[in-house]
Amino acid sequence: MRIVGVDDGSGQVMVGSLNSDDTEVVVIAELAEFWAAPADHLTRDLRDSVRMRAHAVRLVPPVLPGARVVCIGLNYADHVAEGTFKDQELPEYPTLFARWTASLTVDGAHVPVPAGEDGLDWEGEVVAWVGATLVDATPEEALAAVVGYSAFNDITSRKAQKRTSQWIIGKNGDNSGPLGPMVPAGEVGDLRNGLTVQTRVNGTIVQHGSTAQMIYGVGETLAHISELLTLNPGDLLATGTPSGVGYARTPPWLLHPGDVVEVEIDRLGTLTTHVVDNTHRLA
Structure with a gap:
């Protein structure tokens, strides 16, 4: 699993899992929601999650604005x-x-x-x-x-x-x-x-x-x-x-x-x- 941040232009950063050939991101959660319980989100079943084409979004670090x-x-x-x-x-x-x-x-x-x-x-x-x-x-x-x-x-x-x-x-x-x-x-x-x-x-x-x-x-x-x-x-x-x-x-x-x-x-x-x-x- 490779976890990335996704900016789809809506003003909200999502956290997702990037597939092996870098073509698709499976959405896990919104950024703050993900970091509220990261271990739980990493074990979620993602089979029914939203999928985004990687070329259609901007990948960003999945980092909270207030992180150290x-x-x-x-x-x-x-x-x-x-x-x-x-x-x-x-x-x-x-x-x-x-x-x-x-x-x-x-x-x-x-x-x-x-x-x-x-x-x-x-x-x-x-x-x-x-x-x-x-x-x-x-x-x-x-x-x-x-x-x-x-x-x-x-x-x-x-x-x-x-x-x-x-x-x-x-x-x-x-x-x-x-x-x-x-x-x-x-x-x-x-x-x-x-x-x-x-x-x-x-x-x-x-x-x-x-x-x-x-x-x-x-x-x-x-x-x-x-x-x-x-x-x-x-x-x-x-x-x-x-x-x-x-x-x-x-x-x-x-x-x-x-x-x-x-x-x-x-x-x-x-x-x-x-x-x-x-x-x-x-x-």
């Missing part, structure tokens, strides 16, 4: 070792930053290179979707609350990111958060068992890692966050990227208009993004 998107900045030791923080000890707690939901988009999206940037950088990773309210949760409770996972590309404007110690502005460019369909957690399994994360630029492999290498686990990180703020159904956790990012290469390798990026993750599929010039922001 929390991201782990440094979660693979080989990625830490290749970058700016290579000479520092690993912190006890994960480095977290935020994305706004407005930065999220879907498979096939066009991502503009902002003015003033030499290019964009790729970061292929897995996103976990929270499916239940979490307050002071244990790691086990938090992991059990994850309702699904998606492929994600945390596309970064490195100049903006590195101007200050706060990363948010460089992580929230227009369309800079392509997000694949959500696959139910039961179909994915435990990330600690290892899903292969591979990123390709114009067909060349630039990242190849395993989620088994993550420093901070999904359950542990969500539990830590839940000590400070209440996590709600529909919130997201981006789990970090393995080594191979562009800025850390010699010479640096950044994305330019015309480049195509693919993030392929076991059981989650392939997420494709097209890099375009800044004029597309005005389109």
Whole structure:
């Protein structure tokens, strides 16, 4: 099952299941209704549900407007070792930053290179979707609350990111958060068992890692966050990227208009993004 958002032009976003050849979406529920009880909706019998032709609607992330998107900045030791923080000890707690939901988009999206940037950088990773309210949760409770996972590309404007110690502005460019369909957690399994994360630029492999290498686990990180703020159904956790990012290469390798990026993750599929010039922001 692959869960997507659907905008049919009526002003209401629906959540549906995209079929295997991307031609049809079976409607499950309205967006807020879905996130009120996501686990229940994922087990519904959809045989009598409304079907929409995918080409006749606009696919959107099935994300609530008020959802929080929390991201782990440094979660693979080989990625830490290749970058700016290579000479520092690993912190006890994960480095977290935020994305706004407005930065999220879907498979096939066009991502503009902002003015003033030499290019964009790729970061292929897995996103976990929270499916239940979490307050002071244990790691086990938090992991059990994850309702699904998606492929994600945390596309970064490195100049903006590195101007200050706060990363948010460089992580929230227009369309800079392509997000694949959500696959139910039961179909994915435990990330600690290892899903292969591979990123390709114009067909060349630039990242190849395993989620088994993550420093901070999904359950542990969500539990830590839940000590400070209440996590709600529909919130997201981006789990970090393995080594191979562009800025850390010699010479640096950044994305330019015309480049195509693919993030392929076991059981989650392939997420494709097209890099375009800044004029597309005005389109």
